[in-house]
Amino acid sequence: MRNIRIIGCGAAVPENTVKFGDQTRYRMTGGETLIDLAEKAAKEALEDSGIGIGDIDLIIGGMATPLQAIPCNAALIHERIAKGLSIPAFDINSSCTSFVTAFDMASFLISAGQYKTILIISGDTASAALNPNQRESYELFSDAATAFVVTACGSGSGVINSKQCTYSEGVHDTELRGGCGLLTSFAMNEKNRDDYYFDMKGGRVLRLTAKKVPVFLNDFLTETGITMDDIDYIIPHQASKALGLIMERLGVPEKKYFDRVRDWGNMISAAIPMALYTSIREGRIKRGDRIALFGTAAGLTISILYMVY
């Protein structure tokens, strides 16, 4: 086990919400930025952990989308919370599962003694690029930011196993093609304007997910010798309203996983950590529980991390 412990967490959403039927979504309005939410989440996580920014040895930005093309998100957040300090800051990006990948990396860095305490910040602002003409995605996503402080511990808590796979046959099913290196802002015209919106081929994503997830999960359980009964609670990516369907197919009973898609939608890289944060705050998980962070991401990437909280 890679002994690390979550000692504090924070989360922030925009005040503004919109409703689509019974579904609630959080959307930023003018003036607010993801950095504002990230700063708020980070400060809550630090206060919750009872330590100061000076005790943080590394800041990881675990996010799906860049705030700017240069520099990395973590450096931009560093300016808000750690200006004047020399804390290293870099990003880890596996799209919607960025928090899981970042958490996993943090566990390797801490267990190797490279850093003692790490601040992981995950969040995205889908609203900046949602296409009003693509109803399925337009009505699904929310803006949010989250932050977790993890630190070295002797025993008790930590990551037991993790696994991640990428299946690039699905790489064009979830995309935001425009704005960066391959299709710059200068190249936007009337014909390719839609390429600068987020684009999700929902049916294709669901079919590939339904095909790959059971195989991936079965491989993970076989390779590690873990059974579904060993997992006390699953914190899944809040990918879509199909979450319940996927979980049913995997044979996971409703009380054993977190689902708040109706109230939040898909918060991209903030979805899993927001579910984890809320599970902690609501007492759904307690110290010693064996939990699994589990999700799919644009790529198609699938990621699972099995840990003792």
Place this chain on the structure above:
Amino acid sequence: MRNIRIIGCGAAVPENTVKFGDQTRYRMTGGETLIDLAEKAAKEALEDSGIGIGDIDLIIGGMATPLQAIPCNAALIHERIAKGLSIPAFDINSSCTSFVTAFDMASFLISAGQYKTILIISGDTASAALNPNQRESYELFSDAATAFVVTACGSGSGVINSKQCTYSEGVHDTELRGGCGLLTSFAMNEKNRDDYYFDMKGGRVLRLTAKKVPVFLNDFLTETGITMDDIDYIIPHQASKALGLIMERLGVPEKKYFDRVRDWGNMISAAIPMALYTSIREGRIKRGDRIALFGTAAGLTISILYMVY
């Protein structure tokens, strides 16, 4: 020592070059993309290492800029070289030092036994966003991609120490503000058009670098007990023509570091690995040599990795 060994490397630049006085720069022309260069570099690295893509356990994209806002660069490259396989793929971004951060992370993952063999791909295409009116940066950068295969080894080669710091007082000195979450392509207008170009405040970068680098390096040497004499060869970021000046201030003799700024310019995240690749190909470093990867990045981030090749 985190025992890993470089068993293969590759590099690719565009055919097209431009000259500014005695300075040569590589710039893509229409139709070519960074993914083409990355694919070419990855294939050379695999061939050089004598293994196939099926032997790769993880693909890391260690790049400063996103190809698309979604998904991550590594997934897009996965499609070119690993389609049909389930190799995990994610990005690590610390701007110009992304290769160093990715290499460091790979050493932790391999020494912990999580993965055996990792493919790291670094590259950027500055030409997509250079501002013709900002001569200093317009005449400095080149497009390139590089790839390295690293694998577990019992002894002999590996990472001895590494250190990274971010000083966010310099976070706005090197920026590409537009195109992503904080300033989308849709928000571009005549007034803010320059925000969608790369923007480097060269004088400020140089002053902060000159102030922070000596302190950073001294701290690293003090903390680790390494002396400059222990380092056989330095592979620095080819940041600018000031490289020689910085090295002179640090007391590093000319024969002990790699400098090809005149012939290549600054290749962003590909600069350090291109210098490493060339040092290997030209026989400047040999097995058993103690080398240091060393560079500055937008952030301002400074990174060093001391290893036995």
